[in-house]
Amino acid sequence: MTTLPPSPPEDRFPAGRAAFPHRDLTGIGQLERHEVLYILDQAQRWVELNRQRSKHAELLSGLTIINAFFENSTRTLLSFEIAGKRLGADVVNMVAATSSLKKGETLIDTAITLNAMRADAIVIRHGSSGATQLIADKVDCPVLNAGDGSHEHPTQALLDALALRHALAERGEASEDFTGRTITICGDILHGRVARSSLLCLQALGATVRLCAPPALMPAGIEAMGAQVFDDFDAALEGSDVVMMLRLQSERMAGQFIPSAREYRHRYGLTAKRLKRAASDLLVMHPGPMNRGVEIDSEVADLAGRSLVTRQVEMGVAIRMACLDILTRAARGVEGWETQA
Template sequence: MASMTTRSDNPASSRFPVGRQAFPHRDLTGIGRLQRHEILFLLAEAQQWVEFNRQSAKHGDLLTGLTVINAFFENSTRTLLSFEIAGKRLGADVVNMHAAQSSVKKGETLIDTAITLNAMRADAIVIRHGSSGATQLIADQVDCPVLNAGDGQHEHPTQALLDALALREALVARGQSADDFTGLTITICGDILHSRVARSNLLCLQALGATVRLCAPPALMPTGIEAMGAEVHHDFDAALKGADVVMMLRLQTERMSGQFIPSPREYHHLYGLTKRRLGYASGDALVMHPGPMNRGVEIDSDVADMIDRSIITRQVEMGVAIRMACLEVLTRARRGVKGWS
């Protein structure tokens, strides 16, 4: 069995407060609830799992005997798979509950579903739901830690954390300091209005010191988003000037009712990331995308697949490590880890 560390023998631990003071939250329902040092703590904890996951043997026993329920009321293949792999690599019993199999389809209320899950004595519940606030509603009804895997247009905290970890890894690989993102300019372009990923990334990246530009057609930009500290742009070329990182988002047509864009072709002309357009950013700007990608709409294949610039596959890899870290940290009290009860 591969060796696994806990916070007491993780070298990064000495940078943070001892025990539960490092991360005092029972749940992870949003980035907006976290302090900067708490975000950095989760990133540091995830780093050991990055190395662990690159070993040939990737199974440990820290969560042996614990049950993790992945309750997905909204479909997402990659997020569900990432959480499932994370739980199993930590040794937990992982149960996936899909919306199509849920009693919610039969008329059960979300609170009744939460009470049912709680009665099953789960040790952690991962929730994905199409309604903003649903994750917090369930967290208020259960006795175990709850992780938000995306709720409506609200937040997707583990996506923002994995994006930050992927970015930090890429910067370190280039020989750059990455204790935080002070001095970085990051442009996020796409369907900002419907994107919980954009909201969580805005909160996370700003907390780590980055300047964040948001770019979208007027119809896909939330009203008043400037109040969250973002620079708002509708001209993609202008938003790209000097950017160190460009993160593209897909059009979430499943959340749209009505005509938000003239056509995919016109959208690509104005807001698609092409090699020519990437030239407006800094000379070595990194390219990111949380997936799934619509190639030829928001991003061209020759940009998405750039070996020296795109870190899209690295984002996927970091997802497992971040989710392992979150599950391990949030279950420490239940496992009786010293200083976490």
């Protein structure tokens, strides 16, 4: 029999819906610091459930979740599907190859169609920035952004924060936030929605964030968001507590952004040699999928005690369970959550 872990104490947060007043989760940019912390704390309950032999809860029994993925995905789609099913919801996956968009239907018409099916929550992944918000404006149920173009990927940033929290706690450095930590994000910052969401999330939790990329892959004016900008990876790593590697988003590139993959690895790849020059306790992260031998070497990606790659995948299910739980509380009539924002 499944033993459902108790809800975490909420006396640190505003009561009821005031703890998370948003109907949708379309970006980290919409969240206050305490709202980010609230999601992380709620997710801990599901980390514990997911480590039990029996992992099934019935909180979302009778609800229908639609995962509408207009862009290819493995980790994110599976993670949302597992999250919904472990909470007891009916989960339906809609993938781009079988959608009516291939027949010329507009995104707005697709949104209207999904809304008419009376889903209780819709998870959207789309190749165009802003598509998730467009759909959210047309439907009556909560919408979760599973990645929209080069804009944001909020649940990825949240799961990365949770994975880092766990890793630091295991080192005896438990803290609810990352105040005093320096975190470097290296890779395709220009096209990487993970970079934007992670920057916002980590800064909200008190971290100093460094962004490192070739000049052609660094967004103009990104300093205005409070990031420290580097084009020298070794300099960016100096004094860093964590490094998050991002892959080259070749599917979003039109033109030549780097001389070659070999040159990119030489200057921006996290190799074993480069890791040895960094702090001995530097933690390594990567949201996946990884291009081994380009932005990260296998020896580093699989390094026990330093790499958090598989832990990130584990925390992804817990974070998405927490988000589905929180955003459907109004529909479920949870006390204090009845009034929509």
